[in-house]
Amino acid sequence: MWKLRLLLLAAAAATLVAQMPKYGVGRPATADQIRDLGTAIAPDGGGLPEGSGTVAAGREVFIARCAKCHGEKAEGAVGPILVGGQGTLATAKPLKTVGSFWPYATTVWDYVNRAMPFDQPGLLKAAEVYAVVAYIFNINGIIGDDQVMDAKSLPKVKMPNRDGFVADPRPDVGNKVRR
Amino acid sequence: MQDSKRSSRRKLLRIGVAAGGAVLANRQIAKAAEDTPGQLGIPLGPYGERSPFEKAVRWRRDTKTPETGSSFTPLQDSVGTLTPSSLHYERHHAGIPTIDPAHHQLVIHGLVTRPLSLSVAEIRRLPSVTRTLVLECGGNSGSEWAAKTGPDVQRSYGLVSCSEWTGVPLSLLLSEVGVQPGASWVIAEGADACRMERSIPLAKAMDNILVAYGQNGEALRPAQGYPLRLIIPGWEGNANVKWLHSLKLTDQAYMARDETAKYTDLMPDGKARIFTYQMEAKSVITFPSGGQTLPGTGLYELTGLAWSGRGRIERVEITTDGGRSWVKANIQEPRLPIAFTRFRLPWRFDGRDAVIASRAVDESGYTQPTREALIGARGTNSNYHFNGIKYWKVQADGTVINVEA
Structure with missing residues (x-):
C-alpha cells in the first residue's frame, strides 16, 4: 500500500513538474492583450460582446458599408453574393452563400467583425455587426423582420446548413493506407 | 562588344594550341589580353540577385x-x-x-x-x-x-x-x-x-x-x-x-x-x-510539361516532383504510353518526409505522340489516384484537395499540351 502511495506521490510530483515552465521566457499576458485578441467567437456564442442590432438598422449599415462591394441587394459585385442558394448544394451548380452554406450564425458575426468591410476591417461597432448580421439572416429567410440579434439570440439561430458537414473520411480513393 | 572580345580571345587560344604547345598558347593569351583587356564584373553586393538572364516568375x-x-x-x-x-x-x-x-x-x-x-x-x-x-x-x-x-x-x-x-x-x-x-x-x-x-x-x-x-x-x-x-x-x-x-x-x-x-x-x-487538413500524395511531371516544346527527337530526362502530407514518397511510376504501362522512376535521395521528392527518368522521344504522366506512392501505401477516380468519389464541386494524376501529351512536333485522362 505504501508503495502505491509513493507512486501516486511521484506521479503527482511529475505532473507538477510538467506544469512548471521549463524555460521561463516571455511575460504574463496582460488582461488588455487578451481582451484585444479575444475577438474569436465560439459556435456556442462564447466571446460575443454586449450590444444588439435589428434588421432595420442592419439594412442601413449594409447600404452604407457593404453594398458597394456586395451589391444593393447582396447579389454580389466585387464581393461575393450573400443571399440565396438554398437547395442548390446537391446540384451541378451549387451556390454557396451565408444562407445556403455557412453552418453557424456565430461564424458570420465573427467574420464580419474581424474582416469586414474588406478595405476597413474592424470599422463596425458591435451593435452594427449585430445589425448587419441580422439583416443578412433576414434576407436569407432565416430570421423574421422583428428579430433582434444579441449575444443570447444569435447563437440560437439555426442556419439552414447546420447539419451539412461531415468528418474527413479520406483516404477515399487510392490504395488503403497502412496505419 | 564583350562577346566579340571573348571570341577573339578564344580564336587566339585556338591558334595557339594549333601552333603546338601550351607555352606558346599562354603567350598568345597574354598578348590578347594586352590588345583587348578584359572587363571587370559588377562589384559585390550586400544582398544577392539572380542572373538577369533568368526569367522564372510566379x-x-x-x-x-x-x-x-x-x-x-x-x-x-x-x-x-x-x-x-x-x-x-x-x-x-x-x-x-x-x-x-x-x-x-x-x-x-x-x-x-x-x-x-x-x-x-x-x-x-x-x-x-x-x-x-x-x-x-x-x-x-x-x-x-x-x-x-x-x-x-x-x-x-x-x-x-x-x-x-x-x-x-x-x-x-x-x-x-x-x-x-x-x-x-x-x-x-x-x-x-x-x-x-x-x-x-x-x-x-x-x-x-x-x-x-x-x-x-x-x-x-x-x-x-x-x-x-x-x-x-x-x-x-x-x-x-x-x-x-x-x-x-x-x-x-x-x-x-x-x-x-x-x-x-x-x-x-x-x-x-470539414477539417480535411491533410494533403494526400501527389506528383506531377515538370519536364516536359504543358506549354514547353522539345526541340527534336532523341534523349531527354523526364523529371518532376512528388510529395505527400502523410510522409515519405515510397516510389514514383511514370507512363509514356497514356497509362498502359508504368515504370519506376529514379528518385533523388535523401527522400525527406512531407517534402518535395525529385524523380527522373531517361526517355527517348521518337517523334510520335506520347501521353506521359507520373503517379506517386507514399510510405503509408497510398497511391496517387486518377482524376477520374477522384471525381468518381467526390464529384466535381469539392474545389479543394485535388491530387490526381496529371497527363501531358508530347505531340509529334515536340509541343506539349495538357490532356484530360
Whole structure:
C-alpha cells in the first residue's frame, strides 16, 4: 500500500513538474492583450460582446458599408453574393452563400467583425455587426423582420446548413493506407 | 562588344594550341589580353540577385481586389527540391502586412495556466528545430476538377512549394503556458487585416507543429508570415497561419469562416467534408510539361516532383504510353518526409505522340489516384484537395499540351 502511495506521490510530483515552465521566457499576458485578441467567437456564442442590432438598422449599415462591394441587394459585385442558394448544394451548380452554406450564425458575426468591410476591417461597432448580421439572416429567410440579434439570440439561430458537414473520411480513393 | 572580345580571345587560344604547345598558347593569351583587356564584373553586393538572364516568375490570377488572390510557383523552371523564397507560392486574403518584429508579440491564452506574451526575440532564444517541408494550398489544382484542366504545370499545380523552415516546436510553447485539462483545440490568429483564423486540434499541436521564424536560411519573407507563422507538416496551407499573433486554447473548434465556408469539400449529396487538413500524395511531371516544346527527337530526362502530407514518397511510376504501362522512376535521395521528392527518368522521344504522366506512392501505401477516380468519389464541386494524376501529351512536333485522362 505504501508503495502505491509513493507512486501516486511521484506521479503527482511529475505532473507538477510538467506544469512548471521549463524555460521561463516571455511575460504574463496582460488582461488588455487578451481582451484585444479575444475577438474569436465560439459556435456556442462564447466571446460575443454586449450590444444588439435589428434588421432595420442592419439594412442601413449594409447600404452604407457593404453594398458597394456586395451589391444593393447582396447579389454580389466585387464581393461575393450573400443571399440565396438554398437547395442548390446537391446540384451541378451549387451556390454557396451565408444562407445556403455557412453552418453557424456565430461564424458570420465573427467574420464580419474581424474582416469586414474588406478595405476597413474592424470599422463596425458591435451593435452594427449585430445589425448587419441580422439583416443578412433576414434576407436569407432565416430570421423574421422583428428579430433582434444579441449575444443570447444569435447563437440560437439555426442556419439552414447546420447539419451539412461531415468528418474527413479520406483516404477515399487510392490504395488503403497502412496505419 | 564583350562577346566579340571573348571570341577573339578564344580564336587566339585556338591558334595557339594549333601552333603546338601550351607555352606558346599562354603567350598568345597574354598578348590578347594586352590588345583587348578584359572587363571587370559588377562589384559585390550586400544582398544577392539572380542572373538577369533568368526569367522564372510566379503567375498571378487576376482578382477583383489586388490584396487577395494567389500566385503560383513556376514548377516547370524548378530544379532540385527546394523552392527559392522569392518564388514560393502565395495566397493572401487581405494583403501582406508590414510588421516590425520589435513590436510584435505572440500571445498564448485561453485554457492555459499561465497566459504568456512572447516577443520574436524571446522565441528565437528557445530551442529550435529546422525541417524541410512542403507547403501546399488546399486549393492547389482546384482547376482540375473542372471540365477543362489547366494548360501548364504552374497554373494547374503551382500552389505548392518546399522550403527549409526553422522555428520552435509549438508543443514547447504549450508546455511553457501549461495547457489546462479540457483544452482540445488551438485557435490560431494572424495579424493581417482580416486576422486569419483557424482551429487546430491540440493533438496535432502537441505532435509536430512549428512556430517558424526562418525560411531557407533567413527570416521569413513578409509574404510568408514575417515575423512568425505556423508550419503544420502535411496540412493545407491555409491552416499554417501567417503573421501569427494569437494562440487561444479552447474546448471546441471555432468554426471559422475559412474552415466552414471555405476549404471544405462539397460532395455530390450536398454534404461538405470539414477539417480535411491533410494533403494526400501527389506528383506531377515538370519536364516536359504543358506549354514547353522539345526541340527534336532523341534523349531527354523526364523529371518532376512528388510529395505527400502523410510522409515519405515510397516510389514514383511514370507512363509514356497514356497509362498502359508504368515504370519506376529514379528518385533523388535523401527522400525527406512531407517534402518535395525529385524523380527522373531517361526517355527517348521518337517523334510520335506520347501521353506521359507520373503517379506517386507514399510510405503509408497510398497511391496517387486518377482524376477520374477522384471525381468518381467526390464529384466535381469539392474545389479543394485535388491530387490526381496529371497527363501531358508530347505531340509529334515536340509541343506539349495538357490532356484530360
